[in-house]
Amino acid sequence: MEQKLQSLPAHKNIALVAHDGKKAALQLWCEKHRDSLSQHTLYGTGTTGHLIERSTGLKVVKLLSGPMGGDQQLGAKIAEHEVHMLIFFWDPLASQPHDPDVKALLRLAAVWNIPVACNEVSADMLLSSTLMNNELERTLPDYEKYLATRQLDL
Secondary structure (H helix, E strand, O other): OOEEEEEEOOOOEEEEEEOHHHHHHHHHHHHHOHHHHOOOEEEEOHHHHHHHHHHHOOOEEEOOOHHHOHHHHHHHHHHOOOOOEEEEEOOOOOOOOOHHHHHHHHHHHHHOOOOEEOOHHHHHHHHHOOOOOOOEEEEEEOHHHHHHHHHHHO
């Protein structure tokens, strides 16, 4: 597939998601990094967004709960270039009834080339990166070209 360049802005829209077994860890991580996170716009799935907002005082754009469609809402925001980074504390030791939604969310993050952290250490590294508060160029699939080739195949 053809690629094109697009920049991630210096002020990022960050999605915050956590499975039930990792909500407390994400909440503590957000409390620890409150000052850094306050420089960006935060999005969260239902319960996670409420917990973070209540414990940190940070404003969180709250979507539906993950199993009720929040993961898919975030996926749409990634595909529409509204979310620039995903912090997703997932629980590798627990079965998740909405696992297909979670995989779809991670797949979209990979397709649209946004940074993803799935645990505290990777989230620390992303947030402390010198690139975090700067514009960052990324390659994206050229969707218009993709559509044009698909129409030729029909």
